[in-house]
Amino acid sequence: MTLADTTLTGNATINVANSTGGGAGTVTLGPVSGSSSLTKQGPGTLVLSTSGTYSGGTIAAAGTVQGNMAGSLGTGPVTINNGATLRVVAIHRT
16 A cells, blocks of 8 residues: 555554565555654554655554655654564665
8 A cells, every 4th residue: 555645644553464464564664754753563564655744753562664865754753662573774876
């Protein structure tokens, strides 16, 4: 599932559960704006695909949060809880 132009108006929690095939699901967001925080729950992967301007911070409470480019994790603090994963994918274009 892909969601574009997401604005956080209150502290948001996204729960990415297992897919219908039994593997971990994936949700892709981009870009994300607002002053609230973004918390990722569930065993799946949340992909932040473009630069985001949200400022409340990113919390990986479970599963994986993946940032695909500089600024995709917003401008606030990043917290990775025990058992969660932060994956940063560097894309270098010349």
